[in-house]
Amino acid sequence: MNNNPKNIIYTGVAGTGKTYQLLQIAKRYTDYLPPVDNSELLKQLLEQLGWRDVICLIFLDLKQQQQELIKVPEILAHEFFVEKAAQNARDKNLSNTAWSVLQMHSPANSQTVTYKNRASQAYFDKDYSGAWYLLPESLPLLTELSEQLAEFRQAQLTNQAKTTQRFSMVSFHQAYGYEEFVEGIRPVIASNRQSNHHEQSNHHEAANQMHYAIQDGAFLQLCQRAANDPEQRYAILIDEINRGNVARVFGELLSLIEPDKRVGQSNAMQVSLAYSGRAFGVPANVDIYATMNTQDHSLAPLDVALRRRFRFIDCQPRPELLPTIEVSTINSDSAASAYDATENLNTKNTIDLGKILAGLNQRITQTLGQEAQLGHAFLFNIKNLVQLQTVLVEQIIPQLVQVTGGQLPLLQYLFNDEQQPINAQFIQNPQAFINNTLNNPSDSQRFGGQNDFVGQALLGQTLANAGFIINPELVAHTGEFAKPYVYQRLY
Incomplete structure (x- = not known):
């Protein structure tokens, strides 16, 4: 086992795959156990049964699957029949065996089965189509077989592939706080039985009583599992570590998580826990991974003491991961086609999402700094133009409004809107928009009337302090925003 503990924090702006990184790490701390071979279960089920009981078991099994009528070839193909034939080293005349059992155990008054040497107890009968069925009056005789079948199927379910998680x-x-992460006093509701001494009878009644007890938190529970399993590595995965008060959450464990302070290491340390008072040290086979969003300036700052205990890995936006989408037609009613990954696309009809992200981030970095950049996750799953328009309106523009404080000139610079005609601007000046609409009656008519159009745009699309609006045609997926060139100029 590698005895070098890992303390790592993945940092970056929103949408750079930090949480995804934790999920991938979780897979490395998951054991995938293969399913158990069912042949032994089948052997145990069938080895003491004769052919009649095996065929009854087949009928019971298919009955649970809502199949009442069964033909002989289906019986021969069933796993119970195949296994029993293998146990008996039989590979010939199996059809005759099935027919003999079915006919022998058919009722004497059957209208479809003619057989001389019938058994005293009937289990099966056949309809005029040649399909066999289990006689209802035989079911009480098959209770034990039904129980064995239920146990077998339950054992099969239990023996499916399992996973064991060595992470939290x-x-x-x-x-x-500390109480959730390490240990704390929390309420516990337990059911017990009490006698009422104030009553003359000795009647006992169940009562739910609440009491308080010291309970281990998520990290302490994981550490105890790791201490009991020293040959395996365990991991605590912390999402958004800087959203909490790190010093308060870790408490005295802040010193213990250093690699050389772990149990068994050169400078091993133990402390007395705050509530229970018991001695505790962090096992060497526990790794700590966390994420930190560098844009969360309003949240509690990361404790300086934690910075020297962790490696920091910067997660940058990765435009190269993004696809290119193709726009099939270019008109006001254009609908985007599905993403086409071929290399010979007509670039006039394509939109490179990676170039959009790189262009936006270049202008964001120039004006707002690197910590205001957009992550690639914003555009990662986009397959067509409508999805791109929706993400711009519902996610990207609101994100940039927040980091720019809603400043119109800055927003227009980010979207290369300054030199564009107003109908092709992503972000518009409200007054310029109204003037343009009043001067172009066709625009207002297209949106259902001048007053309605202006009112809806100002009411529905005005953000922050009404210093700007999102172009209504971008919201409506119409006009210039149905054409690729508008998005290509964001490169």
Whole structure:
């Protein structure tokens, strides 16, 4: 086992795949156990049964699957029949065996089965189509077989592939504390029985009582599992570590998580826990991974002491991961086609999402700094123009409004809107928009009337302090925003 603990924090702006990174790490701390071979279960089920009981078991099994009528070829193909034939080293005349059992155990008054040497107990009968069925009056005789079948199927379910997780994932927030992460006194509701001494009878009644007890938090529970399994590595995965008060959450463990302070290491340390008072040290086979959004300036700052205990890995936006989408037609009613990944696309009809992200981020970095950049996750799953328009309106523009404080000149610079005609601007000056609409009656008519158009645009699309509006045609997926060139100029 590698005895070098990993303490790593993935940092970056929103949408750079930090949480995705944690999910990938979780897979490395998951054991995938293969399913158990069912042949032994089948053997145990069938080895003491004769052919009659095996065929009854087949009928019971298919009955549970809502199949009442069964033909002989289906019986021969069933796993119970195949296994029993293998146990008996039989590979010939199996059809005759099935027919003999079915006919022998048919009722004497059957209208479809003619057989001389019938058994005393009937189980099966045949309809005029040649399909066999289980006689309802035989079911009480098959109770034990039904129970064996149920146990077999339950054992099969239990023996499916299993996973064992050697990690625990938590999300820090401003109310998250030491009590949830390490240990704390929390209410416990337990059911017990009490006698009422004030009553003359000795009647006992169940009562739900609440009491308080010291309970282990997520990190302490994981550490105890790791201490009991020293040959395996365990991990605590913390999403948004800087959203919590790190010093308060970790408490005295802040010193213990250093690699050389772990149990068994050169400078191993133990402390007495705050509530229970018991001695505790962090096992060397526990790794700590966390994410930190560098844009969360309003949240609790990351404790300086934690910075020297972790490696910081910067997650940058990755435009190269984004696809190119193709726009099939170019007119006001254009609908975007599905993403076409071929290399010979007509660039006039294509929109390179990676170039859009790179262009936006270049202008964002120039004006607002690197920590205001957009992550590639904003555009990662886009397959057509309508999806791109929706993400721009509902996610990207609101994000940039927040980081720019809603400043119109800055927003227009980010979207290369300054030198564009007003109908092709992503972000518009409200007054310029109204003037343009009043001077172009065709625009207002297209949107259902001048007053309605202006009113809806100002009411529905005005953000912040009404210093700007999102172009209504971008919201409506019409006009110039149905054409690729508008998005290509964001490169």
